[in-house]
Amino acid sequence: MNSNQKKLITNPLGKNNPITVQVLGICSCLAVTAQLKPAVVMALSVTVVVALSNLIISLMRKSIPPRIRIIVQLVVVSALVILVNQVLMAFVYDVSKQLSVYVGLIITNCIVMGRLEAFAMTNRPWDSFLDGLGNGLGYGIILVILGFVRELFGRGTLWGYPLFEKLGLYNIGYENNGFIIMAPMALILVGIIIWIQRSHNKELQENK
Amino acid sequence: MKLRDFIDKIKPDFSKGGRFEKLSSTFEAFESFAFTPNTVTGGKVAPSYRGSHIRDAVDLKRTIITVVIALLPALLFGMWNIGHQTASFYNLDWGFWHQFWFGFLRMLPIIVVSYVVGLFIEFLFAEIRHEQVSEGFIGTGIIISLIVPVTVPLWQLAIAVAFAVIIGKEVFGGSGYNFLNPALVARAFLFFSYPSHMSGDSVWIAQPFHFTGDAISGATPLALLSGNSLSSFSSSFSSSSSFSLLDMFIGTIPGSIGETSVIAILLGALILLFTGVASWRIMLSVVIGGGLMGLLFNAIGANEYMQLPFYYHYLMGGFAFGCVFMATDPVTAAQTNTGKWIYGFLIGAFAVLLRVLNPAYPEGMMLAILLMNCFAPLIDHCVVASNRNRRKKRWATAERRIA
Secondary structure, eight states: OOHHHHHHHHHHHTTTOTTTTSOOSHHHHHHSOSSHHHHHHHHHHHHHHHHHHHHHHHHHTTTSOGGGHHHHHHHHHHHHHHHHHHHHHHHOHHHHHHHTHHHHGGGGOHHHHHHIIIIITTSOHHHHHHHHHHHHHHHHHHHHHHHHHHHHHHHSOBTTBOHHHHHTTGGGTOOOOSGGGSHHHHHHHHHHHHHHHHHHOGGGSOOO | OHHHHHHHHHHHHHSTTSTTGGGHHHHHHHHHHHSOOSOOSOSSSOGGGSOTTOOSSSOHHHHHHHHHHHHHHHHHHHHHHHHHHHHHHTTOOOOHHHHHHHHHHHHHHHHHHHHHHHHHHHHHHHHHHTOOOOTHHHHHHHHHHHSSOTTOOHHHHHHHHHHHHHHHTGGGTSTTTOSSOHHHHHHHHHHHHOHHHHSSSSSSSOOOTTOOSOOOOOOOHHHHHSTTTHHHHHHHHHTTSSOOHHHHHHTOSSSSTTTSOHHHHHHHHHHHHHHTOSOHHHHHHHHHHHHHHHHHHHHHOOSHHHHSOTTHHHHSTTHHHIIIIITTOTTTSOOSHHHHHHHHHHHHHHHHHHHHHOTTOSOHHHHHHHHHHHHHHHHHHHHHHHHHHHHHHHHHHHHHHHO
16 A cells, blocks of 8 residues: 555545535434444444445446446445345344434435545546545544444443443432434534544634 | 732733733733723724624623623522522521522522633633633623523533533634524523423422422423423412412512513613613514414414413513523624514514423523524525615616606
8 A cells, every 4th residue: 555545544534534524424424323333333334335336436437438427326336235234134133223214325425426426436446445445434433433422421321331320420410411312412513523623733724 | 009000010921921921811801800991892902802793882891791780680589589489388487588598599609600610611712712801701601590490400500501602602703703692502501401400390499408308399380381281280370379470470480590580570671771782672572472472372272371361471481581681682683673673573473382382392482592593694684685675776766767
């Protein structure tokens, strides 16, 4: 892996993050992050779909007629999403039920189509795969942060483990915050992450 | 002039290049708290000195202090009422001053927490941004402590105040730039985060000190009306023992600390209107909006709540307090005169609508004001645009006539 290829992975994790910088994929990131476990599963699913669809489309890119490329991309993405959905139902049925429609809705996730159009159509397969992987992980890291914070302060648990109860916080008067479970607070949390990231990264700030 | 000399002596240390340069905002805030600064409402000294919502010779400091003075009747009455409610629900034989003293002791921690947390964050942001500390929170801090139940856990209040100041105000640039009323953001945060402490029957009556037993339930009129307890509300009216119309007007009922007494709030309203700090257009249109919506429900009359005479809405819950002190917040309200009528009218109408149709949210006033805060800029935009169009048309016809 040369330095350019490493950047394909590291950029989406930082200064070109799909959620906090490009502001894509917000809908699912609010919907599935009330708990850590579904957030992690969703992050992995999206990563697999973006990486593989990038790879497949990149392999086919020279034989896809430009006028019908969106349909071709959709067919590939849909096939992958259905595969992922079946795998989830087979191995983690509970989480799959929790995620409900949001697995199917990966098809409409702007990150997937965006990477196909912006990168996979014009780049070689291995680069495209790395780009998809990076963007999936960049999406995933925000989901995991949100899932961690929201489950910890909203339910007092982590991965289902009753952490705050074991620490005895409830006995000294602590209470779970009901607001953090709701979608509006997830959006505010995304805003706070963007705030922190921008204040640390001069490149992301507009000229005053 | 001992203090003046002392301040002048330590001033160089806090100026640029001094030992405590990092604390210059803090120093400046305390200096201008103690003495009227030489430079007021200039806009030239530092842009942040002048709130963008101040459009008069009066400065932010005087505006905020006027609001605080207007809040004093509600605050003093609220303190007495805390003691009065506790005494009457626990059958204690307390005199007037005992009741007031008890309320004062219960109220003090709430005010202290609200101010300490809020001002600490204000000072912190001012230092980080190298701005002068704005007086905005002096009013917000006291409003927050008046719109919560007396039994609110202090750590929850602290989190709510921090959330309101940071997310409701500082992220947008501080006082004058916020589009939501920070006090209501704090209350909404508490309401959605810890609903069991903000609504229900057992949060409105403070327990006497050294009392170890179950909390006594004393429901507010609003809580009685919402949900399944409609019959208990009408029975409490028919027996006319608990909440008479006069009780609700004077404010000797359970409720958020400063919201119960309509008389005390009206006193504050007089101060605000006389000094011109709050807009009479907003207050009047909120009352009209709420009244018309109440009358509309009276006309429909599908259930007991809808049949409730419309003027009850003025006396219950936070309607009066929100109308006088929060809907009129000059930063978050509409700025144009026509816009103020629309803004106020919709606040009143939505407040009553939410109360009657959504029993899950007994306090519709908070949500109505927050909702209209979001729409205030849009209302202003439409009013300005329509005014421009009207003048354009007038000019076009005038031009034709000349030609």
